[in-house]
Amino acid sequence: xxxxxLERPFVSAGRPAGNPDxxxxxxxxxxxxxxxxELFRRYGPVAHGLAFRLLRHEFMAEEVVQEVFLSLxxxxxxxxxxRGSVRAWLMSTVHHKAVDTVRRxxxxxxxxxxxxxxxxxxxxxxxxxVVEEAAAQDVRAAVRAVLREIPPEQRQVLELMxxxxxxxxxxxRDLEIPLGTVKARTLLGMRRLRGLLGEDRR
Amino acid sequence: MNxxxxxxxxxxALIAADALDGLEEADRLRLVQIxxxxxxxxxxxxxLTREYAEAAADLASSLEPRALxxxxxxxxxxxLRRSPDDSAEIVQxxxxxxxxxxxxxxxxxxxxxxxxxxxxxALVAGAAGSLGYALGTxxxxxxxxxxxxxLVAFMSRPGTRVLSFPPExxxxxxxxxxxxxxTAFLVASGLRSLPNDRVYQLWVQPxxxxxxxxxxTFVPDDGTVVSAARVPQRFQALAVSVEPRGGSEQPTTEPxxxxxx
Numbered sequence: 044x045x046x047x048x049l050e051r052p053f054v055s056a057g058r059p060a061g062n063p064d065x066x067x068x069x070x071x072x073x074x075x076x077x078x079x080x081e082l083f084r085r086y087g088p089v090a091h092g093l094a095f096r097l098l099r100h101e102f103m104a105e106e107v108v109q110e111v112f113l114s115l116x117x118x119x120x121x122x123x124x125x126r127g128s129v130r131a132w133l134m135s136t137v138h139h140k141a142v143d144t145v146r147r148x149x150x151x152x153x154x155x156x157x158x159x160x161x162x163x164x165x166x167x168x169x170x171x172x173v174v175e176e177a178a179a180q181d182v183r184a185a186v187r188a189v190l191r192e193i194p195p196e197q198r199q200v201l202e203l204m205x206x207x208x209x210x211x212x213x214x215x216r217d218l219e220i221p222l223g224t225v226k227a228r229t230l231l232g233m234r235r236l237r238g239l240l241g242e243d244r245r
Numbered sequence: 246m247n248x249x250x251x252x253x254x255x256x257x258a259l260i261a262a263d264a265l266d267g268l269e270e271a272d273r274l275r276l277v278q279i280x281x282x283x284x285x286x287x288x289x290x291x292x293l294t295r296e297y298a299e300a301a302a303d304l305a306s307s308l309e310p311r312a313l314x315x316x317x318x319x320x321x322x323x324x325l326r327r328s329p330d331d332s333a334e335i336v337q338x339x340x341x342x343x344x345x346x347x348x349x350x351x352x353x354x355x356x357x358x359x360x361x362x363x364x365x366x367a368l369v370a371g372a373a374g375s376l377g378y379a380l381g382t383x384x385x386x387x388x389x390x391x392x393x394x395x396l397v398a399f400m401s402r403p404g405t406r407v408l409s410f411p412p413e414x415x416x417x418x419x420x421x422x423x424x425x426x427x428t429a430f431l432v433a434s435g436l437r438s439l440p441n442d443r444v445y446q447l448w449v450q451p452x453x454x455x456x457x458x459x460x461x462t463f464v465p466d467d468g469t470v471v472s473a474a475r476v477p478q479r480f481q482a483l484a485v486s487v488e489p490r491g492g493s494e495q496p497t498t499e500p501x502x503x504x505x506x
Contacts, residue, residue, distance in 0.1 A: 076322055083318055088310030095311050102399075102428055102473040105313060109321055116325045127295040134302040135264070142266045186307040204267035205304050211262060212269050226258055233261035237300040 064129035072119045083112055086130065090137045097141040097208050107140045138205070145208040189239040197232030200225055256283075257293055264297035265304075396421075396430050396471060408483060410502040418502055420447075420483055422476055429476045436465040439487060445470075446488040448496060450505075452479035462492040481506055 062081065070078030087108060094104035111133060114121065122132050190198055203209045203217070211229060215222040259276040262268050268276065280290065399405065400421055409419040415435045422429035431447060439445070444464050448457040460483075461474045484500035 076325075079325070080318060080322065083321065087313055087318070089305060089308070091313050092308040092311035093305040096308055100428070100473065100475055101314075104311075105317065106473075108313065109317075109324070112321055113325060126291070127298045128302070131295075131298040131302040134305040135298050138301065138305070139266055183306060183309075186303050189303075190307060201265065201304065204262070204265040205301065209267065210269050211267050211272075214267075226262070229262050229265070229267065230254075230258045233264070233297060233300055236303065237296050240300060240303050241296070 065124055068115075068119050068122050068129055071116060079112075079116055082115065082129070082133075086133050087112070090133060093134060093137055094141045096206050097138070097145055103144060104141070107137060107144065111136045111140060142208045186240070189236065192239060193232050193235050197228045197235065200228040201232045201236070204229065253289065256290055260290070260293045261297050264294075264301040396432075399428070399430060408504055408506065410483070410485070410504045413502060416502075418470075418485065420474070420476075425478050427475050427478055429474045431461070431463065431470060431472045431474045433463075433465060433468075433470040435468050436470065437468075438465065442490050443487050444490050444492065445485055446492050446496070447474060448484045448486065448500070449476050449480045450482040450484075451477040452481050454481075457482075457484065457496065459492055459494065462488065462490075 062078075064082065064085070067078040067082050071082065090108045090111065091104055094107040095101065098104045098107070114136070115133070122129060126132075193201070199218075200214055203214045204211070209217070211225045212222055215225045218225070256276075256279055259268065259272060259279070263273065263276055283290070402423070404423045405421055406423065407419050407421050409417075416433070416437065417435055418431070418433040420429050420431050436445070444462040446462045447460040449460040450457045458477070460476055461472065463470050463472050482503065482505040484496070484504075485502040486496045486498045486500045488497055
């Protein structure tokens, strides 16, 4: 099957479609701070949104984003063009780091389940609102539309895993369903996601 | 099934779940083993890894972006201008293929320990100014310095209060918080080491409640701790006990530190 690796300013924060991500990483390798800033503006808010969704904590989420972008600066060779897009690399690293943090703190996980009563407002000197391109909003709407096409029981597993930081075994326990069912729903859901969004990219 | 004994459906299932960080450790090790023995040479496996990583990133793109605090970009650029000192950590934050080979977290760097110690000593002494001075005069890891800078910024905002626990045999512990807000910082120095299967756990008694809620576990590094914590917007007492690793729903041992507002 063909490898679909698109370069795009996916859900960017206030940037015109311009220099491709991989060009920016090449510039970062050469020590170009402006290229680094551009990547940070392009993906920092999305990365922050993802980290916050998992950690539910402003300071910890910001720390994860900082660590990941510092890693990009110090070791841009960690990104390999033949292994995927800059966006996927950054989001994967942010997700992994945030999940690591969540899992190190089992008590934190339990608190997250009590989120409804605590999640009134997490303060912090949050900066100006994210200004998005209309195109970025369109992309988000498209992804959400695709998610709605995935059967609810599969979507639930994907969301508990990706946004909840749960493993397949934890989900099986929480939903009181066999582990094999969780694994099957994961694969089916991801195949649909990959297929539907793959079509969207073509 | 191929010559190495793997079904591609099995590999695909592992790759798809790994893209969501959803594998149990045994399954991750299985995936590592398969990729080492088979996947690195297999174009189909490499394509699956790429495509499922893109699909996972699409999930991230379904979320609302979240603005970073004002000045975050400039602070980050200032940090990267400082000399790098911990490249080993950076490699660990590389792509998924690299990470599969590095399953466990590294030990904290000496710089991290030093900054943690400075921050803890300064805060338990109630002296944010000293902390700023100390940090400015010693080399420190960029990440750790950023964390400490945020602690200083937190401390410098109006309304911040510091609740100290009575010292216990040279062990000092305090929590910085702001009434009405949920973020707090826990700092400690001189804490005794614990067996590997034990952690310290912070407990908080919300205002008007007779019970306590878990508020995070922590393990001292050379006796020191600097850790962001979450507390209820209003609380009346804090306590710390020693609990099994992973923490407890309710205290299982007597508190070794306790204090109230």
